[in-house]
Amino acid sequence: MxxxxxxxxxxxxxxxxxxxxxxxxxxxxxxxxxxxxxxxxxxxxxxxxxxxxxxxxxxxxxxxxxxxxxxxxxxxxxxISKSFQTASIFSELTVRENAEIAALAAENGSFGFKFLQHRESLTGVHDRATDTLDAVGLLGQADRTAADLPYGDKRRLEIGIALAAExxxxxxxxxxxxxxxxxxxxxxxxxxxxxxxxxxxxxxxxxxxxxxxxxxxxxxxxxxxxxxxxxxxxxxxxxxxxxxxxxxxxxx
Ligand SMILES: Nc1ncnc2c1ncn2[C@@H]1O[C@H](COP(=O)(O)OP(=O)(O)OP(=O)(O)O)[C@@H](O)[C@H]1O
Ligand SMILES: [Mg+2]
Structure with a gap:
């Protein structure tokens, strides 16, 4: 196709x-x-x-x-997802939070923060973020603040963010x-x-x-x-x- x-x-x-x-x-x-x-x-x-x-x-x-x-x-x-937009990382958030936001955005199409009212879908988002971080080799750094990652890991997180949108x-x-x-x-x-x-x-x-x-x-x-x-x-x-x-x- x-x-x-x-x-x-x-x-x-x-x-x-x-x-x-x-x-x-x-x-x-x-x-x-x-x-x-x-x-x-x-x-x-x-x-x-x-x-x-x-x-x-x-x-x-x-x-x-x-x-x-x-x-x-x-x-x-x-x-369609594009990686390596430097703006795609929220530096003050943790690596996991970044992956979760990307997973949520994929579900909701925007950062509406509607998810706070939809707790049941949070499990899906959590799992998807975990899978994504695992795929890009950043699961061990999930709780670090994104800003503290070395440059190469930041770029990997950007790939992760793009992938979290599936x-x-x-x-x-x-x-x-x-x-x-x-x-x-x-x-x-x-x-x-x-x-x-x-x-x-x-x-x-x-x-x-x-x-x-x-x-x-x-x-x-x-x-x-x-x-x-x-x-x-x-x-x-x-x-x-x-x-x-x-x-x-x-x-x-
Ligand atoms: N927003 C813009 N306004 C005016 N000209 C632009 C704009 N964006 C790109 N250009 C021009 O269009 C042409 C193509 O640029 P583009 O950035 O797509 O090239 P590229 O192949 O990605 O180059 P590079 O390998 O340097 O990244 C260039 O001449 C560039 O100066
Ligand atoms: Mg270019």
């Missing part, structure tokens, strides 16, 4: 065409990486999908339904940016674990080609807002144009 499909998607910022007639499909259970030089339009594409930005032209369908015009929280409820599609924009080599390694291991154990569909934006080749089923190459190539890691490795433009001189 096609989970996500963009149709002639265009985003202009004034005279700049950041997304230029993009037709992207993501199948259920597929892991797609988007690569391309700085300013290619990778983040813009993701922000269009999460409804942080309105397209200038074109359509975005999720599970066969157009999501253009919907609110960002509606899209989350439909099953998304059908997880979007990740440069998850390893700013991480030490050790933190990068453990985050990539975590993404592989999520891929293996949860069978989750994801779209990853990543500059590190080693990670991209290791994690993706399919790679989409963006340049100046356009898709200039797509294929399996082997196809992209063997694509002369991509090689020349990106994998040769430019450090992706």
């Amino acid at each position: 096609t989970l996500l499909k963009t149709d002639g998607l265009v985003k202009k910022f004034g005279g700049l065409v950041a997304t230029d007639d993009v037709n992207l499909s993501v199948e259920e259970n597929e892991r797609v990486s988007i690569i391309g030089p700085n300013g290619a339009g990778k983040s813009t594409l993701v922000n269009l999908i999460t409804r942080r930005l309105d397209p200038t032209e074109g359509d975005i369908q999720f599970k066969g339904e157009s999501i253009v015009g919907r609110d960002p929280h509606e899209v989350v409820q439909m099953g 998304p059908d599609l997880l979007l990740m924009d440069e998850p390893t940016a700013g991480m030490s080599p050790e933190e990068t390694e453990s985050t990539v291991d975590l993404i592989e674990e999520v891929k293996r154990e949860l069978g989750l569909t994801f779209v990853l934006i990543e500059h590190d080609m080693e990670i991209v080749f290791r994690i993706s089923d399919r790679i989409v190459v963006l340049n100046r807002g356009q898709i200039i190539a797509e294929g399996t890691p082997d196809e992209i490795r063997g694509d002369d144009e991509v090689q020349e433009a990106y994998l040769g001189g430019v450090d992706l």
Whole structure:
């Protein structure tokens, strides 16, 4: 089944065409990486999908339904979640509270705090938060204040927050940016674990080609807002144009 499909998607910022007639499909259970030089339009594409930005032209369908015009929280409820929004962590709360809020938001669609009147559903939220923290290896740190976590663990908590919403599609924009080599390694291991154990569909934006080749089923190459190539890691490795433009001189 096609989970996500963009149709002639265009985003202009004034005279700049950041997304230029993009037709992207993501199948259920597929892991797609988007690569391309700085300013290619990778983040813009993701922000269009999460409804942080309105397209200038074109359509975005999720599970066969157009999501253009919907609110960002509606899209989350439909099953699209984005990790690595630094704003997604409440630093003054504990790790567990962060996971619980994410689980609640997935149920209620917003932080309505209605849950205080619905105690029976709290058990579900507690269990879901426990499972999530276990999945990202943070159960042992559940009672720590989020602000006190080392950087790499904060990023793992962000993945946890995205996963607690039980998304059908997880979007990740440069998850390893700013991480030490050790933190990068453990985050990539975590993404592989999520891929293996949860069978989750994801779209990853990543500059590190080693990670991209290791994690993706399919790679989409963006340049100046356009898709200039797509294929399996082997196809992209063997694509002369991509090689020349990106994998040769430019450090992706
Ligand atoms: N809100 C905005 N207003 C105006 N121009 C923008 C805005 N967001 C992005 N752009 C421009 O759109 C183009 C694409 O930017 P985008 O952030 O999508 O690129 P990217 O591929 O994610 O780059 P990077 O690898 O550096 O993260 C760039 O030229 C950028 O300057
Ligand atoms: Mg970007």
